[in-house]
Amino acid sequence: MSKKSSGIVRPIASDFRFHDHGHFTRIVLEITESIGFSVFQLAAPNRIVVDLPEIDWELPSKLGLNQSGVLHRMRYGLFKPGESRLVIDLSKPAGVMTAFILESSDGKYWRVVIDLVHQEQALFSDKVGASNRLIVNRLSSPDIKNLNEITGSKTQKVLAQGNNIENLQTPIPQPKPSDKVQEKQKKLPVIAIDAGHGGIDPGAIGISGVKEKDITLAVARQLRKHLLKTGQYKVVMTRSRDVSLGLRQRIAIARRASADIFVSLHADSIHKKNIKGLSVYTLSENASDKEAEKLAEKENKADLLIGMDLSHESRDVQNILIDLAQRESMNLAALLAEKLISQLKVQVTLLRNTHRFAGFAVLKAPDVPSVLLEMGYLSNRQEERLLRQFRYREKLVVAIGRSLDGYFSEVSV
Ligand SMILES: [Zn+2]
Numbered sequence: 001m002s003k004k005s006s007g008i009v010r011p012i013a014s015d016f017r018f019h020d021h022g023h024f025t026r027i028v029l030e031i032t033e034s035i036g037f038s039v040f041q042l043a044a045p046n047r048i049v050v051d052l053p054e055i056d057w058e059l060p061s062k063l064g065l066n067q068s069g070v071l072h073r074m075r076y077g078l079f080k081p082g083e084s085r086l087v088i089d090l091s092k093p094a095g096v097m098t099a100f101i102l103e104s105s106d107g108k109y110w111r112v113v114i115d116l117v118h119q120e121q122a123l124f125s126d127k128v129g130a131s132n133r134l135i136v137n138r139l140s141s142p143d144i145k146n147l148n149e150i151t152g153s154k155t156q157k158v159l160a161q162g163n164n165i166e167n168l169q170t171p172i173p174q175p176k177p178s179d180k181v182q183e184k185q186k187k188l189p190v191i192a193i194d195a196g197h198g199g200i201d202p203g204a205i206g207i208s209g210v211k212e213k214d215i216t217l218a219v220a221r222q223l224r225k226h227l228l229k230t231g232q233y234k235v236v237m238t239r240s241r242d243v244s245l246g247l248r249q250r251i252a253i254a255r256r257a258s259a260d261i262f263v264s265l266h267a268d269s270i271h272k273k274n275i276k277g278l279s280v281y282t283l284s285e286n287a288s289d290k291e292a293e294k295l296a297e298k299e300n301k302a303d304l305l306i307g308m309d310l311s312h313e314s315r316d317v318q319n320i321l322i323d324l325a326q327r328e329s330m331n332l333a334a335l336l337a338e339k340l341i342s343q344l345k346v347q348v349t350l351l352r353n354t355h356r357f358a359g360f361a362v363l364k365a366p367d368v369p370s371v372l373l374e375m376g377y378l379s380n381r382q383e384e385r386l387l388r389q390f391r392y393r394e395k396l397v398v399a400i401g402r403s404l405d406g407y408f409s410e411v412s413v
Contacts, residue, residue, distance in 0.1 A: 011035055011055045013076075014109070020069050024097055027071070029086065029112040030104075031055065034140055039099050039114055040133035042307060043125045046093050048116065049307035050086040051133070054078065070094040070116055075305060077199040078243045085200050085244065087307040090116075093124035101139050110139075130309040189413045190234045191227055191404065192254035194264040194362065195220035199244030201305040204269030206378030208385075213242065215387050216265040219375065222390070222397045223263075230401065232408075244306040251365045260413045261336060261404065262370035264362050267387055268295060269379040276380040277351030278396075280340050281372040282333040283326070283364060284357030295374070296358035303361075332369035332411060339403035340371065347395045348376070349383075373400075 011033035018027045029050075037052045057076055072091040079085035094116040102111050195216040197203030203212025220237060227233040236257035238250040254262045287293035337355045344350065351374075363370040375396060376383040386392040 011053070013052075013055050013057050013059060016059050016063055016074070018071055024115045024117045025070050025094065027088070027114045027116065031110045031112060034101060034103070034110045034138050035112070036136060036138035037099075037101070037112055038133040038135045039096050040130050040309075041095060041124065041128050042309060043093075043121075043128045045304065046090040046121075046124060047304075047307060048088040048090065048094075048096065048114070049130075049309075050088075050112070050114065051079065052084045052086065052112075054082050055084045057084075070118055075200045075202070077201075078241075079199055079306065080243055085307060087200055087305065092118060093121045094118045095124050095127060096134055099134050099136050101136055103139075112136075187413060188232065188234045189260040189404070189408050190236060190257055192236050192238065192257060192259035192262040192368065193220045193223055194238040194250050194254070194262060195240075196264055196266040196299070196362075197302060198239050198242055199306060201244060201302050204267060204378050206267075206269065206384040206387075207273070207381050210378060210384060210388055212267050212269070212378060215267050215375070215378070217242065218390075219265050219393050219396060222393050223265075223400060226394075226397045226401050227404070233404070246303050246306065246308045247300070247362045248303075250362055251368075254368050254370075255365055259368050261407070262363070262365060262368045263400070264360075264370065264372040265375065266299065266372060267375045267378050268298075269377060271379070273379055273381070275351075276377050276383040277349045278344055278354070278376055279351040279374045280337045280344075280355050281360060281363070281374065282337050282355070282357055283330055283360060283370065285359065287358040288353070288356045292356040292358040296360045299372070300359075300361045326364075326366045329365070329367060329369045333363070333371050335410070336369060336403065336407045337371050339406040340373070340400065343399040343403040343406070344396070347399045348392075 011031050013029055013031050015030035016028070017030070018025055035053050035055070037050060039048060039050045041048055059076070063074065070090050070092055071088060073089040074086060076086040077084065097115040097117040099112075099114045102113065103109070104111060195213070197211075197213035197216060199213075201213065203216070205211060206215075217239070221240070224235045224237060224240075227235050234257075236253060236259060238253045239245050250264070251262075281292065281295075287296065334355075341350065341354050345354075360372050363372055376387050378384045378387065
C-alpha cells in the first residue's frame with residue numbers, strides 16, 4: 001500500500017476523521033502501515049501536536065473541522081527529515097485522554113486514534129510541552145493477536161503509555177574556530193537565503209490556491225543558483241525542501257554559517273484583492289505603520305503554526321528589544337533595503353512606502369544584517385500569476401543579485 005518516491009517507501013495517511021462522542025472527541029488518522037507516534041499539547045493558543053515518522057499525506061482536501069466541538073483547524077506536513085507532524089488548533093482546551101493505534105477490522109488499514117476530553121484551561125496548561133508527550137509504540141499484527149488471546153476479546157486493545165522523554169530538539173552545534181578561519185580566508189560574502197514557511201506551515205494561500213511556502217522555495221532556489229553562478233558569493237539555505245523550520249532555527253543556520261547577509265523571502269495575502277506590489281522590511285522596535293505591525297505579527301506566528309514547543313526557551317527572539325550590537329546590523333540592513341529598492345523598482349511593481357519597519361522575529365540575529373522581502377500579494381490575481389512564472393522570479397533574482405553587488409561594493413566582509 002505504500003508508494004515509492006526517491007526509492008524510499010513511506011506509509012500514507014489517507015483519511016482523517018473525528019467524532020464527537022459527547023464527553024470526548026475521537027480523532028482517527030487512517031494510515032497504510034502500523035507506526036509509532038507521540039502526542040502532546042501546547043497552549044497559547046491551545047493545540048494538539050502529533051509527531052509521526054515521515055509519511056506521505058494524501059488526505060481529502062475538505063476535512064470539515066468546523067462541525068466539531070473542540071477542533072478548530074489542522075495542519076500537517078514534514079516537520080524535519082524523518083519526522084512528520086500534525087497540528088490541531090483547538091476551539092477550547094481539550095487534553096489527550098488516550099491515544100493508540102489499531103488495525104482496521106478488514107486488515108487493510110491502521111488507525112491512529114486520539115481521544116480528546118474538554119477540560120479547564122488551568123488543567124490543560126498544567127500538562128503542556130513536548131516533555132509531557134504520550135508515546136504510542138508501533139504495533140504489529142502478531143502483537144494484537146497475542147493481546148486478543150490474553151484478553152479473549154475480539155476488540156483490539158490499546159497499547160498506549162505515557163512516558164516522559166527529553167525535548168527532542170537538538171541544540172545546534174557551534175562552529176569550530178578553524179571552520180570560521182577557513183571561511184574568512186576565502187573572503188566571499190556569505191548570503192543566507194531563507195525561504196519563508198514550509199512543511200506544516202503553508203504561509204499565505206494564493207487566489208488560485210498556490211502556497212506561499214512553494215513560491216518562497218522556488219525563488220530561494222533560483223537565487224542560490226544565480227548567486228553561485230557569479231562566483232562572487234557563498235550561499236547557505238535555511239531550507240532547500242518542503243520542511244518546517246522554526247524562526248530561531250533559521251537565524252541559527254545563518255549565524256552558524258557566519259552569514260554576512262540574511263534575506264528572508266515571503267509573499268503576503270490580504271483581503272483587499274486589488275492591492276499589489278513588493279515591499280522590503282527591516283527590524284525595528286516600532287513599526288513604521290499599522291500594516292507593517294500586523295504583517296510582523298502574522299509572520300511571527302510561524303513557530304506556533306508548526307507546533308514549536310517554546311515553553312522552555314528564553315523569549316529572546318520574540319522580545320523585540322534591540323541591543324547595541326543589533327543597531328549596527330540594522331543600519332547595514334537599511335543600506336541593503338535601499339539597494340534592493342533601487343534595483344527592484346526597475347523590474348517590478350513596488351508597494352507605496354516600500355521600505356517598512358516592524359518587529360519581525362526572523363530578522364533578530366544580532367550580528368547578521370537581515371532583510372525580509374514581501375515579493376508580492378498572492379491575493380492579487382495578476383501578481384500571483386507572475387510569482388508562479390519562472391521568468392518573473394528570475395527578474396526578481398537578478399535584481400536581488402545586483403543590489404547585493406551594490407551593497408558589498410560599499411561594505412567589506
Ligand atoms: Zn510569509
